[in-house]
Amino acid sequence: MKVSLASALGTCFGVKDAINLAMDPQFQSNLTIVGQLVHNRQVNESLKKHGVSLVNSIEEIDKIKTKKVMITAHGAAEKVKEKLADAGFIVYDASCPLVMRVHKTIKGMVQKKYFPVVIGQEDHVEVKGIVGDLEEFVVINDETDLDKLRKVGKRKFGIVSQTTQQVEKVESLVKKIMEMDCVDEVNFVNTICQPTRDRQIAARELADQVDLMIVIGGYNSSNTKKLMQVCEERKIESHHIESTSQLSREWFVNKKHVGITAGTSTPEYVINEVHKEILKIAEGIQALEEQPMS
Ligand code: SF4
Numbered sequence: 001m002k003v004s005l006a007s008a009l010g011t012c013f014g015v016k017d018a019i020n021l022a023m024d025p026q027f028q029s030n031l032t033i034v035g036q037l038v039h040n041r042q043v044n045e046s047l048k049k050h051g052v053s054l055v056n057s058i059e060e061i062d063k064i065k066t067k068k069v070m071i072t073a074h075g076a077a078e079k080v081k082e083k084l085a086d087a088g089f090i091v092y093d094a095s096c097p098l099v100m101r102v103h104k105t106i107k108g109m110v111q112k113k114y115f116p117v118v119i120g121q122e123d124h125v126e127v128k129g130i131v132g133d134l135e136e137f138v139v140i141n142d143e144t145d146l147d148k149l150r151k152v153g154k155r156k157f158g159i160v161s162q163t164t165q166q167v168e169k170v171e172s173l174v175k176k177i178m179e180m181d182c183v184d185e186v187n188f189v190n191t192i193c194q195p196t197r198d199r200q201i202a203a204r205e206l207a208d209q210v211d212l213m214i215v216i217g218g219y220n221s222s223n224t225k226k227l228m229q230v231c232e233e234r235k236i237e238s239h240h241i242e243s244t245s246q247l248s249r250e251w252f253v254n255k256k257h258v259g260i261t262a263g264t265s266t267p268e269y270v271i272n273e274v275h276k277e278i279l280k281i282a283e284g285i286q287a288l289e290e291q292p293m294s
Pocket of ligand 1: 012014015054073074096097098099163164193195196206223265
């Protein structure tokens, strides 16, 4: 059995920079991260071991016991940062520059009188940050949300996407919006980030060559779930796992070529552990197959 890693996989620069900042010895136990730094259980556990505190959102401001707070790679609205600063916290901003580009793009569209639309998950921390400073907006996650556009009574729409969306899904939704009779003009800037695109392209290429795909990443990681969708769309047996303990030997029986991919918040050491375990399983299966028949 051959085992291949996708040509692009795992932690992106935005997540790496944010983790490095949080782990900086200057903070010791004097830092609280507002919102999950990344949607990855192992990373959050190692941050806690390092003495870093975590709160889910600004709503939990009363639970913050440290002087220093950190905004995650997913970004936050300016008013959230201001609220923290006004409450006397020292705010460290680890927002990914590619998320900040989305904030800037949509604010620019509003200034040009386009009604702001975000393609993404309404309850995702990144999307909350993107729309957090806007007076009005619509979030579209799928076709069932398109009717929301009719209700706002506007005809010029400015559209951006959450950075971790699936490319084809976003393009198809924008096409449908352009065809709506209530829409005169669409200004669309595709803000899916390059690391997300690279991982989707590499996963698709690999899925076309294998008969099993293993997708590694947090169960609540948006971009990992999108990688799963990419693999399933190629009609390849695919399994989403967070760690080696979830691997099942049966998946690998009679498989010739196994592919591995991982989301932008999956640390390298987790990918290495899974890779090694799969090689071990493959060796075990091969040894059984080579046993002489009695
Ligand atoms: S997934 Fe993209 S936008 Fe998000 S932190 Fe990584 S590089 Fe930045």
